[in-house]
Amino acid sequence: MSSGKEITYPNDLKYAATHEWVKLDGDTAIVGITDYAQDALGDIVFVELPTVGMELKAGESFGVVESVKAASDVYMPIGGAISSTNDALTNSPETVNTDAFGAGWLIKVFPYNAADLEKLMDAATYKSKIESGEIH
Amino acid sequence: MELKRTPLYDSHVALGAKMVEFSGWEMPVQYKGILDEHRAVRNAAGLFDIDHMGQVRVTGSDALKFLNHLLTANFSAMEINTAKYAVMCYADGTCVDDTFVYRLQNEWMVVVNAGNRDKDNSWMNAQADGFDVTLKDVSEEFYMLAFQGPKAEEVLQKLESFDLKDLKYHAAREFSIHGERGILARTGYTGEDGFELFIPNAHGKHVWDAILDAGKDDGVLPIGLGARDSLRFEAKFALYGHEIDANTTPIEAALGWACDLNKDFIGRDVLLKQKLEGTSKKLVGFEMLERGIARGGYEIASNGNVVGVVTSGMPAPTLEKNIGLGYVPPELAKVGTEFDVIIRGKPTKARVVKTPFYANRARGR
Numbered sequence: 108m109s110s111g112k113e114i115t116y117p118n119d120l121k122y123a124a125t126h127e128w129v130k131l132d133g134d135t136a137i138v139g140i141t142d143y144a145q146d147a148l149g150d151i152v153f154v155e156l157p158t159v160g161m162e163l164k165a166g167e168s169f170g171v172v173e174s175v176k177a178a179s180d181v182y183m184p185i186g187g188a189i190s191s192t193n194d195a196l197t198n199s200p201e202t203v204n205t206d207a208f209g210a211g212w213l214i215k216v217f218p219y220n221a222a223d224l225e226k227l228m229d230a231a232t233y234k235s236k237i238e239s240g241e242i243h
Numbered sequence: 244m245e246l247k248r249t250p251l252y253d254s255h256v257a258l259g260a261k262m263v264e265f266s267g268w269e270m271p272v273q274y275k276g277i278l279d280e281h282r283a284v285r286n287a288a289g290l291f292d293i294d295h296m297g298q299v300r301v302t303g304s305d306a307l308k309f310l311n312h313l314l315t316a317n318f319s320a321m322e323i324n325t326a327k328y329a330v331m332c333y334a335d336g337t338c339v340d341d342t343f344v345y346r347l348q349n350e351w352m353v354v355v356n357a358g359n360r361d362k363d364n365s366w367m368n369a370q371a372d373g374f375d376v377t378l379k380d381v382s383e384e385f386y387m388l389a390f391q392g393p394k395a396e397e398v399l400q401k402l403e404s405f406d407l408k409d410l411k412y413h414a415a416r417e418f419s420i421h422g423e424r425g426i427l428a429r430t431g432y433t434g435e436d437g438f439e440l441f442i443p444n445a446h447g448k449h450v451w452d453a454i455l456d457a458g459k460d461d462g463v464l465p466i467g468l469g470a471r472d473s474l475r476f477e478a479k480f481a482l483y484g485h486e487i488d489a490n491t492t493p494i495e496a497a498l499g500w501a502c503d504l505n506k507d508f509i510g511r512d513v514l515l516k517q518k519l520e521g522t523s524k525k526l527v528g529f530e531m532l533e534r535g536i537a538r539g540g541y542e543i544a545s546n547g548n549v550v551g552v553v554t555s556g557m558p559a560p561t562l563e564k565n566i567g568l569g570y571v572p573p574e575l576a577k578v579g580t581e582f583d584v585i586i587r588g589k590p591t592k593a594r595v596v597k598t599p600f601y602a603n604r605a606r607g608r
Contacts, residue, residue, distance in 0.1 A: 147261075149261075149273055149276055149277055149469065150276050150277055150278045152536070152558045153535075153536050153558070153565075155535075155587075171587065173536050174277070175277040175278065175281075175469060175473055175557055175558060175560065176272075176277065176469050176472070176557070177538070178536065178538055
């Protein structure tokens with residue numbers, strides 16, 4: 108849990124208003140939920156991820172992240188095909204809390220629709236929208 | 244609508260709490276995290292701000308008669324300075340609210356749920372016709388907190404000259420704090436030993452701070468509503484709006500033990516009939532056999548047909564299992580029976596288990 112700790116917004120990522128991040132790794136896009144999102148959810152106890160090969164559009168739900176209290180959908184920040192899922196989260200879903208931008212990644216997308224990237228926010232914009240309460 | 248705040252609002256924020264809206268109040272849902280807080284109450288002790296709960300004082304020569312008419316439990320043989328759980332029913336047997344009733348030296352006090360406070364006051368007043376009783380909502384006079392867990396007695400004893408061992412389960416005691424009256428009771432909603440305190444409002448923060456300070460070396464933590472829910476859930480205490488509401492009766496909710504069907508009270512005829520003839524649905528506890536977490540509102544199905552609904556569900560922190568409570572037809576209520584919980588469209592196997600899921604020495608109401 109990062110409660111009481113400063114929320115981080117790495118500069119090298121793109122952000123969706125639904126609190127997913129995207130990191131480009133060559134032709135593959137890595138997707139996870141943001142530090143703000145994991146902090147808001149609290150102790151994450153269950154992660155449900157899609158089947159590899161499934162093709163989804165930007166904005167479609169690709170899985171569910173559950174805390175003790177509630178289940179929350181997670182949405183594709185960019186369209187594309189699911190090329191890999193982070194199966195380590197089945198046994199240690201709390202990694203999403205402890206390392207949201209690293210070992211707590213959720214899916215890899217390849218190929219992805221590059222045009223969708225333009226609709227995402229940079230770190231400064233995402234941060235300012237959260238701090239102003241425009242997105243929550 | 245303006246959200247109400249308890250006198251401890253600033254303290255919660257300073258302790259790093261996440262504040263959420265709950266029944267018209269701005270309350271802490273968690274401080275450190277629900278799992279840590281849950282375990283602190285099971286293994287040490289935890290302090291809860293429950294000032295959103297309502298209290299209604301009942302006085303007058305017909306107070307006992309009125310409460311016996313209004314509520315499912317029988318208060319006739321109840322000793323002074325004790326507390327008892329009871330359900331308040333409509334004439335059709337469904338639930339207005341569930342309550343804790345305190346018999347004190349010169350009055351009775353009914354503790355009600357925050358979200359039902361206005362409705363309860365109206366209902367109680369409407370039933371009081373013909374009784375010599377005075378009802379007064381005294382929620383604003385008292386600050387209410389709960390201190391629960393195996394170390395609660397030891398820590399609270401550091402602050403209290405009265406020997407807490409003499410305060411038996413469900414006993415209450417009036418005391419004086421700076422010349423004002425407070426009430427201390429051995430009651431709770433966690434499945435652990437512990438206390439609930441009614442403190443004159445002006446001293447609420449002082450008592451909160453004193454207990455946290457006295458317990459700082461014993462693992463005592465402030466506990467939010469998130470862990471309050473997971474704790475009561477493991478102990479199978481009903482939560483209004485989930486296990487009980489205006490569509491369910493205490494008999495269906497397995498609260499028959501809180502109903503004295505030998506006396507007359509509002510809703511009694513329906514409950515007696517259900518007790519004798521059976522009900523079309525029963526509350527059961529279940530554990531998930533396949534991967535998935537049941538949540539309140541999810542459907543329960545058997546052989547492809549929807550037959551019931553989940554009332555509460557989550558991973559149980561103490562049991563480390565995904566468990567739930569829900570209503571099913573009586574033929575599916577036996578321990579060992581399997582059915583499906585529909586999780587995001589997918590039938591997921593579950594099995595009826597014995598409840599409560601978790602029981603400690605302070606089990607029960």
